[in-house]
Amino acid sequence: NRDGSDRLSKAIARFTKEDPTFRSMTDEETGETLIAGMGELHLEIYVERMRREYKVEVEVGAPKVSYREAPTQTAEYNFRHKKQTGGSGQFAHIVGKFQVLPEDNEEGEEVFLFESKVIGGRIPREYIPSVEKGFRDSLHKGPIAGYPIVGLKALLEDGSYHEVDSSDMAFQICARSCLREMFAKTNPVLLEPVMKIEIEVPTQFQGTVAGELTSRRGLIVATEMKGNMATIEGEVPLAETFGYSTDLRSMTQGQGTFTMEFSKYRRVPNSIQQEIILERKKSQLVGAK
Structure with a gap:
């Protein structure tokens, strides 16, 4: 109801202000409120606070992992955007390469580099930032499964323009469409x-x-031993950790404890990648109904 929605908005506004690692967004396809954080336990604490401090009756779905999409090889592009309507049309033409950024960006941030090597005014200088903006605007949703794109360098080498029909917007649209398609x-x-x-x-x-x-x-x-206790240090994909606190308790008769923090992004094994893509497509179909 409206009152509950207002209380939820207040809770989320406060939590995002208090904790920069807690984020919230609305799923455009389903209208659901999504919350993101550092792991299952982190989110459980905030859900409990919503119920206790703000009296919000929230229904919580299964946690989802935030994957990323990354290139593995160079691809050349030669892309033209042309639209002719009644008055002036739209024209933009860009040529270059999409390249792989080195893997030292293990934070998995939305890493993107843009470089222009256009010479001799083949594309007017004022339209170069338009191309970069168009590319950046397409990074939030990759073509494999709709996850953000990381680890990409876009090199702009050449292109052409039209005295009347070229504009900031035409070059933005051209770059956006180019990245989506190429x-x-x-x-x-x-x-x-x-x-x-x-x-x-x-x-x-x-x-x-x-x-x-x-x-x-x-x-x-x-692994380190101290008296009758053992400390195990390791790495584990976030997708495999849901429900771990319950499982660890049952394995150790309630005596085991663990801490977990984000380490890096790593390539998903092929067989699991196919499962993730299928699941993602299924959920998008359900959301579209």
Whole structure:
């Protein structure tokens, strides 16, 4: 109801102000409010605060992972935007390459680089920023599964313009359409967030817990013994951690604890990438109904 929506808006406004890692957005397809944070536990705390402090009866769906789409090879583009209507038309033409950024950007931020090597006024100087803006505007939704694009460099090398029909908007539209249509040629892959995890358990449960972490596509980096306690350090994909606190409690008779923080983005294995794409398409179809 309206009153509940107002209270929810107030809660979200306060939480986003208090905590920069807590974010909120509206799903355009379903109208649902989405909240994003550093992990399942982080979000559970805020949902509980909404209920307790703001008396908002929220229904919570299953958590979803924020994947990224990244190129793996260079692709050349030669793209023309031409539209003729009654009066003046629209014209823009850009030529260049989409390249892969080096993988030292493991934060998985929305990393994008733009470089222009256009010479001799082939594209007027005032339209170069329009091309960059058009590319940037297309980064939020990649073609594989609609996730943000990262790790991309767009090189603008050449192009052409029309004295009357070219404009800032024509070059923006041209670049937007170009990235949407040509990005698939970079053979893009999905990247997933990987968490750094530290687990403390009594030594008698160490083998069970370590084995179970490996079954979640986890990687054990180090194990340390202190008295009758073992500390296991590792990495695990965020997608495999949902429900982990409950599972760890049952494996260790309630004696195991863990902490988790974001580490980096890593390429999703091919078989799992196909599953993610299918699931994403299914949810988009449901949202469109």
